[in-house]
Amino acid sequence: MRMTVYTDYALRTLLYLGVHADRRVSIREVAEAYGISENHLVKVIHHLGRGGFIDTLRGRNGGLMLGRAPEDICIGDVVRHTEEDMALVACMAPSMPGEKRQAGAGCLLAGGCHLRGVLGEAMGAFMAVLDRQTLADLLRPYERRVLTQAAQNVEAAPAP
Amino acid sequence: MRMTVYTDYALRTLLYLGVHADRRVSIREVAEAYGISENHLVKVIHHLGRGGFIDTLRGRNGGLMLGRAPEDICIGDVVRHTEEDMALVACMAPSMPGEKRQAGAGCLLAGGCHLRGVLGEAMGAFMAVLDRQTLADLLRPYERRVLTQAAQNVEAAPAP
DNA sequence: CTTAAAGATGTATATTTCACACACCTTATT
């Protein structure tokens, strides 16, 4: 179990695309908007593209846009997609064949380890919260404000 | 947010001490029982000791024992103690002064980032599950079996 | 059909974090 900036970038990219749903956005624009590494973001975005969360288009006038409606993008799915071991409690992996743990008399708790069960349950509760949320839920509170702000930006800095 | 073997060792140590509550146990014994590094376990145990979860005694006939009754040892507290950033959603830390994120036009979502809220809620759900569990809950299912097994071990391998 | 813009991909590197080893100190019992 883990949460890295990789997932952070993924979620922020989706939010950015949701806010600017009226056009295609370049990777560079997203990177600059958040002040993060463009090179790294490329991989995140590619990964999101292969997962169907975003639609990428190469070439001139290409760019990114959401692959589905915000209502159909479940935050839990995104996290599961970007954090590989979110589906299982791998971090605590005990009593797996071939592991050091096997030494000695073996795990005292093997054969029904409650630790695993409790941690699994906690993990489930974590994901359940994220599964209840869609991108649309995250976008809703900002819709008005951000759109206004975007309009201002367009006025202030016309397309180069 | 993160779960490491550090916490794994901590929980297993507590379980071991709970099972062998009739006597003091040495660090070496715990390390050998699980086949893990004694050197590393020393630090985990020391940390648990400073947190009051276990009682350590130096010198001859010294060793470890639970610092409180198993019913009074909350699993959530243990995890919070061993995983430093469990109390907050530090991994996603956005819009903190001095961070790179500040570049460009600043975080579009600053001033009420819902990402933070949702992740915080998910985190809360995770910890809530662990907060409902005490060490006694984890020990209960094994009490009979493990004690029996321990007795057998004593018969099979008398003290060296 | 050439060129430029945009994403795709592979390799390399820098940093951080773990897990662990090693050496040495302190405490307490015998």
Next chain:
DNA sequence: AATAAGGTGTGTGAAATATACATCTTTAAG
């Protein structure tokens, strides 16, 4: 004093992360 136990600090190897760099492919504009 000697010995057995925990306490403490430093160092290290491996792995995971985040990022940089270089190059290729696709697409549309001119």
